[in-house]
Amino acid sequence: MDRRAFLLAGALLAAPHIAAAQAPTRIRMVLNWKYQGPQGWFFLAKARGFDREEGIDLVLDQGEGSAAPVTQVAAGAYDAGFGDMNALIRFAARQPQAAPVAVMMLYNVPPFCIAVKQDSPIRAPKDLEGRTLGGPANDGALMLFPAFAQAAGIDAAKVAISTMQPSLREQMLFRGQMDGAFGYINTIRFSAMGAGLDANALRYIRYADHGIDLYSNTILVSRTLATQNPEAVRALLRTINRGLKAALAERDAAVAAVLARESLLDARVERARFDATVADEMSGAEIARIGLGDIDEARMQRAIATLVQADALPRAPGVGEVFDRSFLPPLAERLTRL
Incomplete structure (x- = not known):
């Protein structure tokens, strides 16, 4: 075998391993509810290939309620979810080792x-x-x-x-x-x-x-993903952050991306739902200071105390147990005004 043939053969043998090394990380994510307009930022990010550009393959499934993603992610059925922060606090109070961790707060006004x-x-x-x-x-x-x-x-x-x-x-x-x-x-x-x-x-x-000043829906991930592949979590949040910016700039396109998954939806209703969700649930005054995605720690501590007292929880999780901002894109890249 001459040198060129030898090198070609070696390249062909190595190609599958190179491709495997470059394959995007698959992240299975369950949403908060049935497919709806306000999920447009997820679907627009997927449709425009933001996930692939960030090195992940984001797989989206509809949900069964905002509390369900917590147990589904904890059980390993999904790697990530869009679910209720308060359900996560309750779970962490009882099962801290299995609890997912919130990494990006999206609904900062309680709905x-x-x-x-x-x-x-x-x-x-x-x-x-x-x-x-x-x-x-x-x-x-x-x-x-x-x-x-x-x-x-x-x-x-x-x-x-x-x-x-x-x-x-x-x-x-x-x-x-x-x-x-x-x-x-x-x-x-x-x-x-x-x-x-x-x-x-x-x-x-x-x-x-x-008197119920609580956070609401957040991006949460399994502790396994957070500890074993933190870069994949950062890539997920970059993907969602890009999807948010694109969806807010092109709202009809965001709703159309959801309708491409569920064609029976009414585009007019879902566009109105999108607009109302942004105005009512994502426009807390604190985002001008900390940016969409982050939390105010004092406010979160009060929320935890409220739940511990009302539900007679066995312990009060620390803020750092239930929310980890270290995966967020820098403040300069996140929205500070909607």
Whole structure:
């Protein structure tokens, strides 16, 4: 064999190993809910290949409620999730070794509420006593009801709680099968619109109006991924950060990216849901100082204390246990105004 043939043969033998070394890291991520417009930044990032450019292959699946990603990631079903920070705190209080870790805060204004019909006699939180409230089992607002009840002076033992499939929540509320529905304001409002119901026929009792100043949805990752492949976590956050910037600049494109995954969605409704989510849940005053994605540690400490007291948790996780900012893109690269 001459020298050229020998080198060619060696290159061919090495090629699979080179390709394998350059293959993107696959990250399986579960979302907070069924496919919706506000998830547009994830899907636009995927559609434009930001994940591949950052060295990862982001695989997105729809969710079953904002609390569910915590247990799904902890169990190893997913590497990452978009889920409720408060569910993560509760999990970490009980199972610190298995708990995922939050790495990027996106919903910094609490969206939790109880929706009632406009003509409902329920006008104040105390009016919920003796009533039936319902929501999907993994709904963040439902799981936070003990904290809300304590803050608002409600005897939670006098409130009946029912659960149902997510697709039935709004219909059951309008049919009078329950007196109030747990959920995120913009999820209920626009899901009602999408089902052909009159969203203006609803009122919302907001947890934030009654002393519940909590963070909400965050990007969380497994401790295995965070410790064994920290660069993949950084790449994931760079991908999402780029998707956020692109989605906010091109909102119709972001919604179209979601519709490409779920064609039965109403583009008009999902665009309105996108806009409302950004305005209502992602525009906390603190982002001008710390940037979207980070947290205020004192505020997080207060949130942890609220949950520990309301849920009688066995311990109070430290802020550093449940949130790790070290994977975030630099502040100069993150949004400081929406």
